[in-house]
Amino acid sequence: MADVSMEKIVQLCKSRGFVFPSSEIYGGFAAVYDYGQLGVELANNIKSAWWKAMVQYRSDVVGLDSAIFMSPKVWEASGHVTGFSDPLAECKSCHARVRVDHLLEEIGVIADEKMSEEQINSLFTENMAKVACPKCGKHDFSPAKSFNLLVKANLGNFTNDLTREPVYLRGETCQGIYVNFANVLTSSRKRVPFGIAQIGKAFRNEITARQFVFRTREFEQMEMQYFTHPDQEMVEYERLRQLRWQYYLDLGIKAENLQWHKHENLVFYAKEAYDIEYRYPFGFTELEGVHARGDYDLTQHSKFSGTMLDYTDPVTNEKYTPHIIESSVGVGRTLLAVLVDAYTEEEVEGEVRVVLKLPKALAPMKIAVLPLSKKEELQGPANNILTSLKRNWMVDYDETQSIGKRYRRQDEIGTPYCVTVDFETLNDQAVTVRDRDTMAQERVAIVDLENYFKQKLA
Numbered sequence: 001m002a003d004v005s006m007e008k009i010v011q012l013c014k015s016r017g018f019v020f021p022s023s024e025i026y027g028g029f030a031a032v033y034d035y036g037q038l039g040v041e042l043a044n045n046i047k048s049a050w051w052k053a054m055v056q057y058r059s060d061v062v063g064l065d066s067a068i069f070m071s072p073k074v075w076e077a078s079g080h081v082t083g084f085s086d087p088l089a090e091c092k093s094c095h096a097r098v099r100v101d102h103l104l105e106e107i108g109v110i111a112d113e114k115m116s117e118e119q120i121n122s123l124f125t126e127n128m129a130k131v132a133c134p135k136c137g138k139h140d141f142s143p144a145k146s147f148n149l150l151v152k153a154n155l156g157n158f159t160n161d162l163t164r165e166p167v168y169l170r171g172e173t174c175q176g177i178y179v180n181f182a183n184v185l186t187s188s189r190k191r192v193p194f195g196i197a198q199i200g201k202a203f204r205n206e207i208t209a210r211q212f213v214f215r216t217r218e219f220e221q222m223e224m225q226y227f228t229h230p231d232q233e234m235v236e237y238e239r240l241r242q243l244r245w246q247y248y249l250d251l252g253i254k255a256e257n258l259q260w261h262k263h264e265n266l267v268f269y270a271k272e273a274y275d276i277e278y279r280y281p282f283g284f285t286e287l288e289g290v291h292a293r294g295d296y297d298l299t300q301h302s303k304f305s306g307t308m309l310d311y312t313d314p315v316t317n318e319k320y321t322p323h324i325i326e327s328s329v330g331v332g333r334t335l336l337a338v339l340v341d342a343y344t345e346e347e348v349e350g351e352v353r354v355v356l357k358l359p360k361a362l363a364p365m366k367i368a369v370l371p372l373s374k375k376e377e378l379q380g381p382a383n384n385i386l387t388s389l390k391r392n393w394m395v396d397y398d399e400t401q402s403i404g405k406r407y408r409r410q411d412e413i414g415t416p417y418c419v420t421v422d423f424e425t426l427n428d429q430a431v432t433v434r435d436r437d438t439m440a441q442e443r444v445a446i447v448d449l450e451n452y453f454k455q456k457l458a
């Protein structure tokens with residue numbers, strides 16, 4: 001059970017430099033967050049773990065980094081210009097704007113994002129007495145209206161004519177993968193089945209961004225699109241589902257905090273859709289989507305672009321449009337799950353010790369170097385150790401306050417090892433290494449430190 005509250009996580013993130021509200025000195029900017037000095041390290045480690053699992057360790061997947069701006073035609077072809085919308089209603093007493101699908105979800109009624117405005121409104125009317133305004137608690141709302149989620153921009157528009165066709169900041173990274181299918185196929189000489197993976201920013205005009213970095217208007221996605229023969233789609237889909245489940249276990253996420261959720265209302269082209277859900281403090285909800293999308297994406301882009309995105313098997317000469325299975329997860333959602341999963345409070349000598357039991361590969365700082373006192377005779381050797389270890393790892397340095405307080409600070413940010421330089425060091429050329437999880441300490445010669453950590457952090 002995730003027994004940490006969101007308040008504690010948000011507070012830790014702010015006070016220790018994982019996540020800051022955007023533009024805070026200007027009063028903040030809703031639903032956008034900045035990653036601080038530790039957050040950027042954690043996020044980079046998460047992205048690196050994902051890239052290794054999805055690209056580096058595989059020979060059937062290649063990477064891509066497509067641009068945030070794309071031809072507006074892409075979003076027409078994908079259906080985002082007409083269909084990518086959230087149902088919004090207004091509370092008649094306090095005028096708060098609410099997401100109707102979220103209100104319905106809270107009372108167990110599912111309003112799928114692909115439902116028409118009419119369908120959602122009939123569900124909404126039926127259940128209006130049961131849903132309350134989150135602001136004032138009343139039960140009287142305007143009808144739901146669809147609000148498109150794409151974020152518009154004026155890139156390349158050098159007139160003041162706002163009626164010109166807008167361009168969009170991409171609403172998802174996978175469209176960049178679909179439109180590069182032929183480029184990658186030709187230049188990489190891959191054969192179906194193969195995949196293209198991408199990590200990058202995406203933007204959505206979410207009406208009610210919720211739960212800290214869980215749902216934000218600017219966010220980063222990690223997506224892998226896998227192209228298969230139509231007959232192999234479901235076989236590969238099952239395989240991908242197993243791989244993605246195992247990925248989270250390998251990442252160090254506790255199995256009891258994960259579950260599968262099967263989508264009941266599928267979009268018309270989808271074969272099957274599952275989410276991997278994580279037990280956040282606000283309940284089990286989507287961490288990753290693993291979906292079988294059929295041939296919809298390549299067919300749409302073939303139709304709209306006039307370029308046939310099909311594949312001819314070099315052995316059988318069979319020509320077909322590959323079907324796509326996808327794995328899609330947010331960096332922010334993963335980061336939040338990782339923090340919640342790692343957060344631990346222990347009682348040590350009558351005091352509460354907060355420890356982030358992060359997997360070593362994800363920890364922002366791997367080692368902290370702590371001279372026992374600020375005396376110059378200790379600063380010299382401590383700095384030499386810092387400089388030498390920094391060549392291999394992110395290493396923190398802290399010489400303020402008592403050693404006990406400094407250990408607690410490192411525990412709180414998940415640093416696996418602390419190296420203490422004390423007066424004995426001057427005689428024995430050795431340091432004390434403390435383990436975050438067991439708090440056990442051992443004496444290690446300075447000359448052996450690099451190899452010691454190479455083993456411990458392998």
Ligand SMILES: [Zn+2]
Nearest residue numbers: 091094133136
């Ligand atoms: Zn209200």
